[in-house]
Amino acid sequence: MKTVVIGLNHKTADVDLREKLAFNGPKLEEGIRRIRELPEVRETVIISTCNRVEIYLAVKDVGKAYEAVKDFLAGFFDIRKESLDKALYLHDDMHAVRHIFRVASSLDSMVVGEPQILGQLKEAFEFALERKTTGVLLNRLLKKAISVAKRVRTETKIAENAVSISFAAVELAKKIFTDLAGKTFMLLGAGEMAELAAKHMINNGVKDIVVANRTYETGCNLAREFNGRAIRFDAYLNELVHADILICSTGAQNYVLMKNQMQQVMKERKNRPVFIIDISVPRNIDPGINDLNNVYLYDVDDLQGVVDTNILERQKEATKAEDIIGEEIETFKKWLSSLDSVPAVIALREKAEAIRKEELEKLMNRLSEIGEKDKKAIEGMASSIVNKLIHPPTIALKEDSEDRDILIATIKRLYGLNGEDDDKE
Amino acid sequence: MEIILFELALTFYFAASIVCILELFKGTRTTSRIMLSLVAAGFALHTANIIARYVISGHIPIANLHEASSFFSWCIVLLFFYLEYRYKLGLLGSFIMPVVFVLMLSSSMLPRKIEPLSPVLQSNWLGIHTVLAFLGYAAFAMAFGIGLMYLIQEHYVKSKHLGGLFRKLPSLQILDEINYRLITIGFPLLTLAIISGALWAESAWGSYWRWDPKEVWSLIIWFIYALVLHVRLTAGWRGKRAAILSIIGFCGVLFTFFGVNLLLKGLHAF
Numbered sequence: 001m002k003t004v005v006i007g008l009n010h011k012t013a014d015v016d017l018r019e020k021l022a023f024n025g026p027k028l029e030e031g032i033r034r035i036r037e038l039p040e041v042r043e044t045v046i047i048s049t050c051n052r053v054e055i056y057l058a059v060k061d062v063g064k065a066y067e068a069v070k071d072f073l074a075g076f077f078d079i080r081k082e083s084l085d086k087a088l089y090l091h092d093d094m095h096a097v098r099h100i101f102r103v104a105s106s107l108d109s110m111v112v113g114e115p116q117i118l119g120q121l122k123e124a125f126e127f128a129l130e131r132k133t134t135g136v137l138l139n140r141l142l143k144k145a146i147s148v149a150k151r152v153r154t155e156t157k158i159a160e161n162a163v164s165i166s167f168a169a170v171e172l173a174k175k176i177f178t179d180l181a182g183k184t185f186m187l188l189g190a191g192e193m194a195e196l197a198a199k200h201m202i203n204n205g206v207k208d209i210v211v212a213n214r215t216y217e218t219g220c221n222l223a224r225e226f227n228g229r230a231i232r233f234d235a236y237l238n239e240l241v242h243a244d245i246l247i248c249s250t251g252a253q254n255y256v257l258m259k260n261q262m263q264q265v266m267k268e269r270k271n272r273p274v275f276i277i278d279i280s281v282p283r284n285i286d287p288g289i290n291d292l293n294n295v296y297l298y299d300v301d302d303l304q305g306v307v308d309t310n311i312l313e314r315q316k317e318a319t320k321a322e323d324i325i326g327e328e329i330e331t332f333k334k335w336l337s338s339l340d341s342v343p344a345v346i347a348l349r350e351k352a353e354a355i356r357k358e359e360l361e362k363l364m365n366r367l368s369e370i371g372e373k374d375k376k377a378i379e380g381m382a383s384s385i386v387n388k389l390i391h392p393p394t395i396a397l398k399e400d401s402e403d404r405d406i407l408i409a410t411i412k413r414l415y416g417l418n419g420e421d422d423d424k425e
Numbered sequence: 426m427e428i429i430l431f432e433l434a435l436t437f438y439f440a441a442s443i444v445c446i447l448e449l450f451k452g453t454r455t456t457s458r459i460m461l462s463l464v465a466a467g468f469a470l471h472t473a474n475i476i477a478r479y480v481i482s483g484h485i486p487i488a489n490l491h492e493a494s495s496f497f498s499w500c501i502v503l504l505f506f507y508l509e510y511r512y513k514l515g516l517l518g519s520f521i522m523p524v525v526f527v528l529m530l531s532s533s534m535l536p537r538k539i540e541p542l543s544p545v546l547q548s549n550w551l552g553i554h555t556v557l558a559f560l561g562y563a564a565f566a567m568a569f570g571i572g573l574m575y576l577i578q579e580h581y582v583k584s585k586h587l588g589g590l591f592r593k594l595p596s597l598q599i600l601d602e603i604n605y606r607l608i609t610i611g612f613p614l615l616t617l618a619i620i621s622g623a624l625w626a627e628s629a630w631g632s633y634w635r636w637d638p639k640e641v642w643s644l645i646i647w648f649i650y651a652l653v654l655h656v657r658l659t660a661g662w663r664g665k666r667a668a669i670l671s672i673i674g675f676c677g678v679l680f681t682f683f684g685v686n687l688l689l690k691g692l693h694a695f
Contacts, residue, residue, distance in 0.1 A: 176597050176598065177597075267661075273663075293666065
């Protein structure tokens, strides 16, 4: 049996197609059942997120299974097969193993290192387990993928650095202030980016929010949304004395906060540190302010610079992660090939057991006059002969060696084990 | 026996310092655990050494420069454990263990012989005065390490290159707070040490203050730390300036401790 993945992701298919192929709710329920019922398919798990739809399978014949699944998808989602051809990818065997390890470790994600995919994978696996659509192979594969992802997370720093501007701002805030909970946060002007950053700050514990906007009403609405308070725009300098974090994005064409003004503010706030984020373009805050003691000013380009280095950092970590995956593939391969000998081991044991039972019966029929104790002794001897005889070949079969295939064939022939069955269940 | 204990403690501190420095480049949870156990082992041996010397000599073992330097390090390690347990500041060890090691190394190079106390030193004041002084010094040493950490972290944030140690170092606010707290602990201890010294001087030599170099330098560092606290409270000199002052202050401490004893001979030279 072989592992196969058939799927599409953000790199191979546009949103339109991904949306059409999404297995959600009842679609997943029905889809997973029907794929499992395909004659070519032994086991299946379906992962469906907004960036990828992937069907993991255990099959005997990769080509046939691919065609069958493609036909099914076209019919199930009512899509022309040609449009699927371009978007679908197929990986089999160790390529499929590598693929799922990379997906779980978030190396295949749009944002490398994002943490959601692992949760989605776990959910998909649990769903399949509940519907009993998996077996030995996929159970092991999925469990392994999850543990590989955890290993990657702990041994590399792939998920550590913020890769969006608003998260980078929060990260910085946490390195300036220990705890954001007691801090006062001020929003100067309103704008999408500013609001997003504000939301992140709130999620990280900031409670006291002040909004100053040129149009007071807009400011009031925003303040209501964040559970904060609005102030008049011209009063913001006085309020700045009490604010610890300032996000500025007014539409002004020139600086609204000058160095000498800030100097005054710093004096009044007794030099308590202040973190200023200027995300307006053109800039609204005099860059010279950063030279003041205990003032930390970041504009959009600065934050972007932080994000860029973080992305580079993640890419460096990603190569480490690939190495880990390489190692894990090797151990998985070993486990997989150890499966090859399982049928032979079982057949050997069954054969030996059958002989033991048969011979014991014959003997017992002839020796009618013996006591329970002697009977036990004879039975004991028979089992121990059998066990001792089949022990060495069993060990040899289970051992990880290069000529295992030959060994399996030899043992089958030597003992006349012909129950040809390469099904690993 | 006590010499073996000392050498072993020194070895463990050395190993811990090496791990601490490695931690700057490649730190994991395991390295910091190794570092802490090394420091703990060193500290246990060190404590045993101090007790052994006390038993042998019959007085508190801070009677010569070797013992004083050793006790100084001991106080720093004690404080280090407290801060580590209380705040779990990343990389604190990397900035303080090398200081401990250097102090211990200097101690190891100074004459170690246990000699009978000179009559001047035979007083209860010896214990009170020296323990107060060294606890204060330890707080200043810690403030020095924390101040260095602050300056490095501040440099990352200001220059907007968030590489290197940025992620491992604690936040600016916590560093500044602890720096301040350490000085507020160290300063009264130093003050009490100077007062107890003066009282002792009065009972031993008949005058409170004789302008001997040690006294002068103690007064100088007292003024430096008084200044740190004063400008912080009045002019809001916190953060970078406070960190720089605490580093300067500690240089003064080191000079008062070693420089005065070794270069300028005075009444404190024993």
